[in-house]
Amino acid sequence: MNPDDHVCLCFRVSQRKLVNFMEREKPRVASQLSDCLGAGTGCQWCVPFLRRLHAQWQRGETPELPVAPAEYAARRAQYRATGTRPDIEVETESQYHSGKAIPTPMPADSANPVRIPLTQLRRGQRAIVDCSELMDLPEGDRCLLHAMGMHHECEVRVCRSGTPCIVQIDSTRLGISGEVAKKILVTPIEDTPGAKA
């Protein structure tokens, strides 16, 4: 992450602002970072990352987060959709203070694939659908989606990203309004030819 990337995406607080806040206000505990424009008080996704920045600053290191902003945002979206952080180790306070090497957020692997909302794929990207998280949809809508061809672990190609989302399954194109699409989690297939950045 670069200093100008947002750590708290809810309140758009950048890493630079947080570091400047710590230099100026000298917070004794990480929770005081919430005084910096309310960082961490929204969806709470960034709380472990704020703790980490605070611990690094306390040890006199240069605070930094070794994660790409896109990846960071994608995982936050997944966290917000599912309410769990399966692929991030939440470090305890004592780990920070013990000065042990802090694990970076784990990269995706085959056992623990990154799942992001369908709305965050790029045009032309392919992905495998995970319908197991579709539980908040009304029963009727969920079954209809299945019947229209979007069943668990089917492959989709994104024709239009965002809202509405248009995906192609085999030769069928489905238009899906944003509120449904963001609840559909997918695992992107890497190295898609023709994907546009």
Next chain:
Amino acid sequence: MPRIAVLGNPNTGKTTLFNRLCGVRARTANFPGSTVEGRIGTHRSPDGRAQLELVDLPGSYSLTLDIPEARVCRDCLDGAVDGVMPDAMLVVVDATNLRRNLQFAAQCLLHRLPAVVALNMWDVARQRSSCVDPAELARRLGCPVVPVSGRTGEGVPAVDVALDTLCSLPFDSDALVARLQKLPPADASPAALAAWADGVVQASSARAASIDEGREAMVDRIDEALTHPLLGIGAFMVIMAALFASIFMVAAVPMSLIDLLFGSVATAVRAVLPDGILADLLADGVLRGIGGVLVFLPQICLLFFLVSLLEDSGYLARAAFAVDRVMRRFGLSGLSFVPLLSSHACALPGIMSTRLIRDDRERLATILVAPFMSCSARLPVYVLLIGILSVGKPPWFAGVAFAACYALGAGAGLLTALLARRTILRGPARPLVLELPPYRIPSLRNAALVTWDRANVFLRNAGTTILAISVVMWWLSAFPRTGGDARIQQAESFAGRIGEAIQPVFAPLGFDSQLTVGVMTSFMAREVFVSTMGVLAGAGHDADVADQRVLEQVASMTRTDGTPVFTTATCAAALVFFVLAMQCLPTLAVTRRETGSWKWPAIQFGWMTFVAYMAALAVHAAVGMAAGGP
């Protein structure tokens, strides 16, 4: 006559194939207890020997879901439609999308009926060089598979032969048992069903279909543009503007021809028959009534024809997404837009086309507000009243007033929808999930058949109601006979007396008894207002059009005390009243038919009249105050 149920996923060309087999020998059928409609047609084999009855069931994605179209399909297969069990099924599958279509086909084939599977869109599948082997597919499904193309007509005779054989052979229960063993069980999960379909596709095709990447990328771009928040809405506006411009321009010719025809027939009737009640009944009641029904027909036909072309081309599904965002703010969805837009031509086809809307409450809300849209029947009234209002005003005034009338109607409609969805029709907004069919050159043949069907439905249902109303209206204004001239007759008739009696109600709006009679008569159909006012002003019987002469005469009408009827305030109030009021009995009749109860037309009538009255009252007071006196 053996009955055959035609089943299939939506967008598989099922109806095209049905049209190939039945042509115009089909009628729209309403299934009991459902808003979904299908068609029943008869099919004669080429040698004219055998005759089959085909039931075109609504396209459905599944047989097991609790949605109207699936329920209708199930009911039909279980023999609950007309109490007749179908003798066989024709399952239509899209050869270019076998994987999904086979899942539905499997659900159908589990029913214990002889079946033929039509492998439709065979021509397109061949272009994509997907080599599905129909013989192998037939072996895997346990029933005959016929490759066919509904568009080109290729393979249709083979379907003929297959259906004939099916109906002429005795019921073979061994073959049925063998078929059931090949299919996944009825309680298979969606994933298991998909896996089965995958297996069948792989086993029966030599190689996977090639997908034209370049073409797909182009379609992506078109889709992106057509559903874009700005570009998409822009494209939508342009297409709809063109649609309505062509409807108004093209339909004007047959409409004036119909008017002319019925006018001259009425004159002829008067010439032949002796003066009296019979001649009046025929000329003013029946003929005017039939003319009043038929005059709507050109617009309705054209609208359905063009909308069917748009739907067939694949555009309509994209447009639904483009406008969805805007409509959602008012508790409606992208699917309600076309009905509401159609209502600007006439509320009748608008309300009839709400059947596309999947959610019941949303559909009711759309029906409820459709008559707020300024339909073409209001146009003559606008011309007359705005003509009177804009005397001595700058030339742009009339244009602005027209636009304001349309905006007022649409605005009131959308706000009513919002209000209804917050109160009587409260419910979650159903998210929009739609299949976007491939772009295609629309079929004129299909569009013509849809139009033919719709025109039939309109004439049968709405037409009879309108005719009855016209006769009643004629009776009210022709009796009791006074023997005086038209003006006295109008005042002394039942309609006139009712107007007189109700006048105090409209007094706060500044309407005198003559204007009240005009408003009362227009409760049957708005355009009557112009001719009634013409008659009352003494312009004669043929005052159907608001030409300059009628306009001057109406504008110079006076009350009994000699003051002018149309002060600025009264005229503005009357205009607002006409924009908002529910003055169309045919619409109420169609609403009753489409909603299945008198409750909704009653709410529609009560609410619109209330809104119109209050708005007119406010305008009368405001304009009166601005002009410095009542």
